[in-house]
Amino acid sequence: MTITDCRDLAVSNADNALVAALENAHEMFLTYSGDPLGEITEVLDAEPDFVMGQIFKASLLTQAMETRIYPELVSTLKTAEALAPRANERERRHIEAIRAWADGDFHGAVDLWDALLVQFPRDLLALQLAHLSDVLLGDTDNQRDRVARILHAWDESVPGYGYMLGLYAFGLEENRDFDIAEECGRRAVAMNPKDAYAIHAVGHVMESQGRQSGGINWMRSREQDWAYSNFANHLWWHLSLYHLDLAQNDQVLDIYDRCLRSTDSSGDRYEELDAAALLWRLELLGVDVGDRWKTLADKWEPSATDTLYAFNDVHAMMTFVADGRWEVAEQVLNAHERYTTAANDANAAMTRTVGQPFCKALKAFAEEKYGEAVDILLPIRYRTRYLGGSHAQRDIIGMTLLEAALRGGRNDLALALASERTALKPTSPMNWRFAARAHRGRGDHTRATEAEAQAIALHG
Structure with a gap:
């Protein structure tokens, strides 16, 4: 008997209970809730030969983009590869994609997931991984079009349809298709009120359109649906952007102190990215942030020379130069030199194109060498998407350039x-x-x- 999941995709060496457990963990991943990694690890402790379970665990680990997570990713991937003879074609393609990712070939991994989706357009995990990778790589066209390519296989009767719409909403917004993006995002939230990613997509629309009051109302009205999710840090950051635009700096600092400032030393880079990005914006606007940089720089310093993901590096550099840690800042730049000379993976290209120049510009800016910062940033301003992230996140580069021009x-x-x-x-x-x-x-x-x-x- 062939066991299938809720979207009629075959699952190897599993029973219905295992598939249900996998789908429960995936629901957590989709809603940014609970502990999907812990959930699937518990399943695999009891059933280590569950191929799709190992694939799912490795898939989660690809999204961490942190050196400390990499050994566990490789170990889980090797387990999945050893189980490949038991896997079906779809599962083997997942394993190949994760191997490409682990080897630093991010674009190759996305291409493999895309080929998988052509044949299995209802594979929501492959869609989610490819979409999130598009965001990491700054591939704005495919943030929209990769979802559009599988729309023919979906309707409201397919479980997960709302989550697919949420992904599509974000891709549409990043391509400035604001009206359709908002429609899809609101529809996704109506179907799944706790879909933090779809809530975030609608928030992006309002930020991009300069609808500050509407954005504040939207985020506050949905707060109970996202404030306790694993995506809350990023959504608090989004809420702060509306207040920042309105020069409501007291509210911005209050959000930072209550929701973004943490003394936790767990090393969660996603949380620290948002904190650094907000403090640097305040710094650019001349707002005194007190001693907040020190705590944040303390958290970033242990991973100063990781060079695993350029997007992380630039946010780490913000904390070092803002806190006057010039030796650490030099360590980052030296690590970039060694890395980009020796490596030729996807992140090396991202670092050469945007990450390294932006880090140099940040240091120049903090040293009040504003003309130098301008000269570094001006030639790369239309290549910044290769740093990854969203338009809203990358706007920090444009703001730094403009402020350097003003001060210089x-x-x-x-x-x-x-x-x-x-x-x-x-x-x-x-x-x-x-x-x-x-x-x-x-x-x-x-x-x-x-x-x-x-x-x-x-x-x-």
């Missing part, structure tokens, strides 16, 4: 950059404040006053 007296450039921002998001008070400073720097006090008035009017 490059006011014509600053005005051009501010003009670009106000055209893209004209309802952003922060963008108009940037424009006002650029006008004033050029000596055009009339235009500066007009831009300041626009910013005040948008506070509503």
